[in-house]
Amino acid sequence: MDVECGSYLTTHAKSAVLQKKLPVSEVDRALHNLFSIRIRLGLFDGNPSKLSFGMIAPNEVCSKQHLYLALEAARNGIVLLKNSAKLLPLPKTISLALIGPNANAPQTLIGNYAGPACKIITPLQAFQHYVKNTIYHPGCDGGVKCPSAQIDQAVEIAKKVDYVVLIMGLDQSQEREDRDRVHLDLPGKQQELINSVAKASKRPVVLVLLSGGPVDISSAKFDNKIGGIFWAGYPGEVGAIALAQIIFGGRLPITWYPKDFIRVPMTDMRMRADPSSGYPGRTYRFYTGPKVYEFGYGLSYTKYSYEFVSVTHNKLHFNQSLSHLMDSETNIPYKLVSELGTETCESMSVSVTVGVKNHGSMVGKHPVLLFTKHAKEINGNPIKQLVGFESVMLDGGESAQVGFELSPCEHLSRAKEDGSKVIEQGSHLLLLGDQHFPIDIII
Missing domain, CATH: 3.40.50.1700 (Glycoside hydrolase family 3 C-terminal domain)
Known part of the structure; x- marks a missing residue:
């Protein structure tokens, strides 16, 4: 509702409301969001050509x-x-x-x-x-x-x-x-x-x-x-x-799929793969099918190597309180991110410093990508998840260090079927090129 830019809503929204398929409250919510942004942009403050942004000349x-x-x-x-x-x-x-x-x-x-x-x-x-x-x-x-x-x-x-x-x-x-x-x-x-x-x-x-x-x-x-x-x-x-x-x-910001991917119905937007029906999932976090090029792929004119220089924590303890929940299928204890609170999540932040070296003779600007993944494949968990990326310019033979901040409540959690985000007990891996570093979560 908030981001539709074609003609679909113009054509079908009124009919959907009359058939009670679309609540008026959803229309009101979307309008509130859209007009709030327009007010913040100053679009109702008078003639836009007379306002500050309207006075910027072509030569500027x-x-x-x-x-x-x-x-x-x-x-x-x-x-x-x-x-x-x-x-x-x-x-x-x-x-x-x-x-x-x-x-x-x-x-x-x-x-x-x-x-x-x-x-x-x-x-x-x-x-x-x-x-x-x-x-x-x-x-x-x-x-x-x-x-x-x-x-x-x-x-x-x-x-x-x-x-x-x-x-x-x-x-x-x-x-x-x-x-x-x-x-x-x-x-x-x-x-x-x-x-x-x-x-x-x-x-x-x-x-x-x-x-x-x-x-x-x-x-x-x-x-x-x-x-x-x-x-x-x-x-x-x-x-x-x-x-x-x-x-x-x-580096590629999207996964490149083979042409057979068009057989996956556009009406099925489930993220997770479903092996029983052959559904391959969507996005780099869950897609299990063949790829032409994967998310984050990209070559360089020179060769780089990576190393983990420092990680502030390799164990994260979320067992300060006795209460926790247990997954009925996997018997893995977990906690709801919503119940942990912002203060706890921020206090568990992990600072990661990595090193990158240019082993070639050519200068190059190289994007460094840090991912996380669960050490064990468990149904419903992402295949991997991007923590962040930074680009560094290196001469031939030069080295540099890059820092990342890992938030366990964001990067080490997963969504359950009801949409609630949880942190589960178990091991995770930080992935940097062909290097990995383990982090354990204790509930």
Whole structure:
């Protein structure tokens, strides 16, 4: 009710209220939340163009500082998914082909919910800055829908140049508010174009995907003629510059599912897997099915190692009071988080310091992700849960330390079927790359 942005409520809410399927109290609650936010934003304080935010001039929005921030955000959001035979970063070569429906499509970079752009730099423009002899071909007719493709022309170009970068993916015609995809394949003839160009190219090609959601690119993942794969999301008006900088020289925020995942009914939003019915669960915390790429996946041009430097507690005692509950199925004692209270939860906070080292020769900005999981697999518990992430910039051979705060009531609890959060007795593991550290909970 609070976040619906399409036309569903406009079309069906009145009927749902009249049929008593939707309580008026739910409508009132949602309106209260929405108008409270609008009041806090000052939307009823007069003409918005005369208020403080309405007086910001275009030259202030498009300042060098803001453009640099947009560039830095785009750099941090691009994820390297494949780099076989250390193809990347590419040399500033004599000739380059930029092929694909998104190679010179400025609006694709912006995505939706965007204000007027200051100046959009397309991938073609950005890559030409590095390689003057850059040949462009869209490959597809009709944009990313690609109902037909000029494969012969694209193949001839690929045969002539030193390196090929394919910029494929989706745009707002495929996915946006009020428009869901019905499959996880690349649209139209895109996959055929990729396969043909990769087969004809002198060297393995680089594949770049612009998309908001996952795409099943399993064939590209295992194709030796595709040496590098990037996912760039919709990186914004200077995102193409960030992409060119990275190719010449992130981690996934979502799980990428195989195309068969569309068989899971959209009407079934249970988080936990149900082995008896074959339901695989949802999100990285519970999904048990096959993955193209998992949540948090991302490669680097250099190699990193991790270690746990310090953990303030390896045992957490929640047995200050004698009373506790017992799970009838597992016979594991537990306590309700709601009954522990904020003060107890905060007093049990665990400070974790980890070390990360760059073992390569290249400087790199590396995201460090800390997860937790139950040491024993028990039905209903998350497979793992993210505690937090921090990015560190390291020169070759350099080391650094990163700190995290772990809240047991948030990161070591689980939700029961009735929605209540509980902390159970047992062992948990902190996960850092291939390293782990045990923490025991005593009830």
